[in-house]
Amino acid sequence: MSIPKSHYFEAQPAVPSKPRTVRLHLADLDLELQADRGVFGSKGIDAGTLVLLKEAPAPPPQGEILDLGAGYGPIAVALARRAPNAHVWAVDVNERAVELTRANAAAAGVANVTAGAPEEVPAGLEFDAIYSNPPVRVGKAPLHRLLETWLPRLKPAAAAYLVVQRNLGSDSLARWLGEHGYVVARLKSKKGYRVLEVRAAPSQA
Numbered sequence: 775m776s777i778p779k780s781h782y783f784e785a786q787p788a789v790p791s792k793p794r795t796v797r798l799h800l801a802d803l804d805l806e807l808q809a810d811r812g813v814f815g816s817k818g819i820d821a822g823t824l825v826l827l828k829e830a831p832a833p834p835p836q837g838e839i840l841d842l843g844a845g846y847g848p849i850a851v852a853l854a855r856r857a858p859n860a861h862v863w864a865v866d867v868n869e870r871a872v873e874l875t876r877a878n879a880a881a882a883g884v885a886n887v888t889a890g891a892p893e894e895v896p897a898g899l900e901f902d903a904i905y906s907n908p909p910v911r912v913g914k915a916p917l918h919r920l921l922e923t924w925l926p927r928l929k930p931a932a933a934a935y936l937v938v939q940r941n942l943g944s945d946s947l948a949r950w951l952g953e954h955g956y957v958v959a960r961l962k963s964k965k966g967y968r969v970l971e972v973r974a975a976p977s978q979a
């Protein structure tokens with residue numbers, strides 16, 4: 775029997791579950807996380823995710839932080855550990871990923887993560903920071919729509935940190951953001967990934 779084709783960004787992955795344990799090892803934390811088939815990075819922590827967690831600035835100590843496209847939660851759980859007095863929203867369209875993030879946050883002993891579908895984030899909530907390894911493989915137009923949905927929810931002067939592979943269009947994404955009202959800084963280029971810092975451009979008024 776052939777295994778149905780599956781994408782990591784489906785609400786309910788078609789591939790059967792096959793849980794596995796992966797290790798998130800950083801200078802300041804060392805965690806075992808549960809991953810699964812049908813969820814991004816199921817074979818181990820993604821190289822881009824590691825670059826983001828090593829190179830992006832520390833999260834704000836308090837306030838509301840968004841992990842956009844949380845997968846099984848490596849970014850959300852690391853942010854929650856690093857900023858225990860902040861609240862981390864971990865959103866994903868993939869229900870298997872959301873369940874894993876909840877379980878991984880509980881296993882890591884962090885109570886300041888809320889994992890859920892994007893629509894579960896209260897309307898009107900604004901963020902002190904956004905961190906994301908965004909779902910580039912959904913395609914350019916859906917990726918742009920996703921960013922157009924969430925970036926305007928940054929508080930004034932707050933920043934989003936996005937990690938994007940250079941050969942998956944980090945530079946053209948930076949250009950597009952620049953053309954759509956954002957100031958983009960390339961914070962780091964490492965192992966084929968760029969970490970972009972994105973802020974709303976100051977208003978001209």
Ligand SMILES: C[S@@+](CC[C@H](N)C(=O)[O-])C[C@H]1O[C@@H](n2cnc3c(N)ncnc32)[C@H](O)[C@@H]1O
Pocket residue numbers: 782783784813814815820823842843844845846847848849865866867868871892907908909910912920
């Ligand atoms: C590149 S993966 C990163 C996963 C995880 N943050 C990590 O670092 O391993 C991007 C994630 O975005 C999710 N995603 C795709 N479309 C989305 C959407 N419209 N809203 C929220 N998450 C989405 C995918 O399901 C996937 O888990």
